Amino acid sequence: xxxxxxxxxxxxxxxxxxxxxxxxxxxxxxxxxxxxxxxxxxxxxxxxxxxxxxxxxxxxxxxxxxxxxxxxxxxxxxxxxxxxxxxxxxxxxxxxxxxxxxxxxxxxxxxxxxxxxxxxxxxxxxxxxxxxxxxxxxxxxxxxxxxxxxxxxxx
Numbered sequence: 001x002x003x004x005x006x007x008x009x010x011x012x013x014x015x016x017x018x019x020x021x022x023x024x025x026x027x028x029x030x031x032x033x034x035x036x037x038x039x040x041x042x043x044x045x046x047x048x049x050x051x052x053x054x055x056x057x058x059x060x061x062x063x064x065x066x067x068x069x070x071x072x073x074x075x076x077x078x079x080x081x082x083x084x085x086x087x088x089x090x091x092x093x094x095x096x097x098x099x100x101x102x103x104x105x106x107x108x109x110x111x112x113x114x115x116x117x118x119x120x121x122x123x124x125x126x127x128x129x130x131x132x133x134x135x136x137x138x139x140x141x142x143x144x145x146x147x148x149x150x151x152x153x154x155x
Contacts, residue, residue, distance in 0.1 A: 001096055001097065001098075001109070001112055001117075002096070002097040003094055003095065003096050003097070003117060004094075004095050004097075005092065005093070005094055005095070005152075006092070006093055006095055007090065007091070007092045007093070008088075008090065008091060008092075008093055008149070009090050010087070010088060010089050010090045011071060011072070011088050012046075012071070012072035012073075012075065012085055012086065012087055012088065013051050013053055013067055013069045013070065013071060013072060013085070013086045013088065014045050014046075014069050014070060014072040014075075014078035014081075014083040014084065014085050014086075015033055015042075015051075015067045015068045015069015015070060015083055015084065015086075016029055016032055016033045016036075016067065016068055016069065016083065016084065017065060017066065017067040017068075017069075017084040017086070018065065018066055019056070019065045020063060020064075020065070021054070021064055021065060021066035023103075026052065026066060026068070026103075027103075029066065029068045030052075030068045033068045033069070037081065037083075041081065042069075042070045043070065044074070044077060045069075045070045045071070045072050045073070045074055045077055045078055045083075046070055046071035046072045046073040046074065047071050047073065048070065048071070049070060049071040049133065050069075050070055050133070050134040050135075051067075051068075051069060051070065051071065051131050051132065051133055051134070052066065052067070052068055052131065052132035052134070053066065053067045053069070053086055053088070053129045053130070053131050053132075054066055054129065054130050054131075055067070055086060055128070055129035055130075057127060067084060067086050069083065069084075069086070072085060086129065088128070088129050089128055091126060091128050091151040092126075092151065092152055092153070093149040093150060093151055093152065094113065094117065094118070094121075094123065094149075094150045094152050095147050095148070095149050095150075096109045096112070096113055096117075096147065096148040096149075096150065097145065097147055098145070098146050098147065098148055099142075099143065099144065099145055100142055100143075100144060101139065101140045101141060101142065101144060102134075102139040102140070102144065102146070105144070105146065106132055106146075106148065109148040110148065113148060113150050114150075118150070118152065122154060122155050123152040123153065123154055123155060124152070124153060124155055125150060125151065125152065126151035126152055126153045127151070128151045129151065130148070130149055130150050130151055131147075131148070131149040132146065132147075132148060132149075133146060133147040133148070133149060134146050135147075
């Protein structure tokens with residue numbers, strides 16, 4: 001699995017959010033986003049980057065909030081659409097390149113990141129938002145490519 005380190009400046013994500021998220025309910029949140037808003041509306045929010053972000057862990061990695069959305073450079077536009085906004089602080093990320101159908105590649109990426117890569121490389125999750133970065137393409141394809149951004153701090 002290809003992994004690179006990158007410091008990302010602070011940015012915003014606008015979309016639909018849910019508290020106490022359950023992994024099995026996240027596809028329905030994306031379906032709702034795309035049924036309530038057109039792709040041109042979502043792309044116009046910023047630079048067209050699509051994110052699923054996990055945040056507000058409250059000390060339990062299985063209890064978190066989740067936002068399905070797009071990067072945001074126009075907060076007024078997001079407010080007019082009634083979208084929630086997540087402010088993401090600057091952070092250093094381990095970025096894992098994932099291949100294969102969603103959600104399998106995401107689960108495999110998380111297993112590798114949290115179960116192997118972090119401890120073998122002397123890092124821990126920073127506790128700030130982490131991201132699924134989606135690219136264009138068929139999410140069910142064996143050659144679909146996306147990224148998992150894990151915020152890290154050195155142990």
